[in-house]
Amino acid sequence: MTPQLTAETLGGGFDDAPIQSSRAFRAALDAMARPGRIHDIGGATPPVPLSVAAGTLLLTLADGTTPVHLAGDADCDALRGWITFHTGAPLVAAEAAVFAVGRWAALAPLGRFAIGTPDYPDRAATLIVEMPALEAEGSVLTGPGIRTQARLTLPDPEAFRANHALFPLGFDAFLTCGNRVAGLPRSTRVEDI
């Protein structure tokens, strides 16, 4: 299947890739280093339904060696073509994915994603979760990179608690909404309230 090369598919990349991708990478790095803190990220304008933050993350992190899984309504022709044109990343099933993008409900069941192996815990998937809202309120987070505690709206605290229990295995997550991103690595504890 050849995706149609429309304006939507081909446009919306970085105008100034070296600068914009460096800024976006810094934002992604900061987000993972300071779980729960919300960062601004932008530069790319992906086709609907993807948010600016999720699209920018993909352009920055994905390339020909990182298989991407599109979950739910993110799995549309426009987005497939856009990712292929701009990153060259192969589009795969959930089990083989290094990055997975979609709404929380579409990403379930989470057991499908790679969590790494005891020898290679880095061979785990990173989920990019599209959120309807992203605010510094709700679940309480503690752990590495958080001085005392952080608060973040989580789609399902129980799932992240179960993921943390797998440490050092488990997936990492970026939560995105509009042009905002927050990181939630597997090392972060989601406290019982």
Added chain:
Amino acid sequence: MTASVPPSDLEDRRTWMGVLARARPERLADLLPADSDTGAVILRQPEIGTVMVQGRIGASGGPFNLGEMTVTRCSLRLENGAVGHAHVQGRSKDHARRAALVDALMQTDRAAQLRRDVLEPLMRDESGRRRARAEKAAATKVEFFTLVRGEDSR
């Protein structure tokens, strides 16, 4: 890759993209003045990378990696929606941008003019280079004469 071009023109497009890719950057710059760059939106800024060149050798025809070569690629869109792509030899960003522009313009009504003014001179240059190289090589050709052997002589 070529959804906007009818299948009958595919072979043609492959030919002109190849001609542009192998052209000398300065020659293309002469043939295509910079002022015709206006109005095009860059979809992918010219970027330099390498591609692995594969060859086939031997009767079994299995591919093998010949080596990497430097290429520059660029994509752009004209105001009328035609999209041009280019992968060119070397690391000249201007070359890639111009080649993508020609590829896009070849899909518009300026095709005949561009074919005459740009592509045909480039093709002539290329065949000239090829011939010069072949002639140079031919000049060094050594003829080996075998001595007449006993059984061949009457």
